Amino acid sequence: MAQTIDTTLTPDRSPEARALSLALTKYIKKLGFLGSKTHYSGDPACRVFIQKVTGAPGAATHDPGGDCVFILNTVDNDLYFVSGYTVADTGTYTKILD
Numbered sequence: 001m002a003q004t005i006d007t008t009l010t011p012d013r014s015p016e017a018r019a020l021s022l023a024l025t026k027y028i029k030k031l032g033f034l035g036s037k038t039h040y041s042g043d044p045a046c047r048v049f050i051q052k053v054t055g056a057p058g059a060a061t062h063d064p065g066g067d068c069v070f071i072l073n074t075v076d077n078d079l080y081f082v083s084g085y086t087v088a089d090t091g092t093y094t095k096i097l098d
Contacts, residue, residue: 006063009049012072017048020070030066051075057082057093067091 005011025044049064051057051073057080058065064071067085071093072078078095085091 005049005065006061007074008053009057009064009071010052011043011046012048012050013046017070018045021045021047024068048072056080056095062093 022045024047028080046065047069049069049071051062051071052071052075054075056078057071062071064082064085067083069082069085071080071082073080077098079097081096082095083092083094
């Protein structure tokens with residue numbers, strides 16, 4: 001199911017982000033979880049988003065529209081992983097790199 005992302009996020013279309021997105025999608029599919037996960041505009045090659053505003057992302061303010069995605073905060077140089085996402089304003093945003 002395709003979802004709309006928050007306006008504070010933009011898809012990262014770099015070759016590295018695409019490779020990470022495709023690898024993650026392939027692995028999730030292998031585990032049989034893909035049916036319950038969402039993709040930005042139905043594109044499995046987009047699981048990395050760029051946040052160009054300061055501060056940690058959160059479900060109420062930086063909605064990626066899907067589960068098992070990365071958010072790269074280019075202002076604070078932090079990387080977050082989004083898990084447990086089901087609908088807007090839910091999910092866990094875990095900082096994985098400072």
